[in-house]
Amino acid sequence: MPYLVQLQVVEISKLKLGLIISIVIALSLMLSLYFFYDPSEVSRLFPKCPFYSLTNLYCPGCGSQRAVHQILNGHIITGLRHNYLIGLLAVVLGYQTLLYATHELTDRRITNLLHQTKTTKAILVMILLFWVFRNINVFPFTELAP
């Protein structure tokens, strides 16, 4: 059965526009802070993970500040090694952008893999396993630690 996506015309209100603009400004300020300062060098400036501080265990987000600093400075591999989930996020966002562009620009209808229960469940399991494995202090799991 052909599945047609209904296209909606979205009207952006002034309030929403203001919100978007302030988010963009805040985001660029934050990113420039992470561009110029290395969280592993000036660690006092940046907040530590509350989960790590409380439990001494890494959470799935640990290392993302260092990763953002490295990636913004062009060291993509070094950045990813601090937190591999950023790579997963890039894949998901890239896939959605690609799919959106295909649907907007062409008549081709591709089944969205992210709409499949198997995919979302696999991602959930992946993140949970990542969480567990990065806390195991034995090679090769140490690679996953931030």
Place this chain on the structure above:
Amino acid sequence: MENKPKRPANYLALAIISTILCCLPAGIVSIVYSTQVNSAYDEGDYDKANRASKNAKTWGIVSIVIAAVGWLIYILIFGVALFGAATSGGNF
């Protein structure tokens, strides 16, 4: 032909962002709901799918906002103190 309602958004990207940014495991909750959107929709339980979609969005946004506010407070307190110490000579 059965008339299916539109598939609700599963906010997976938002959920992953909140997991990476926020050290609070609230992002995981968001991903769980995001998974439920797909499974409930495929089972034909559209009400449940809609509710899961709303929950995924709420948990994702709430954890991002909490992280952003916490981050801002931290940067304001420690950043200002650090720059203050740096500009006042820092030799004490």
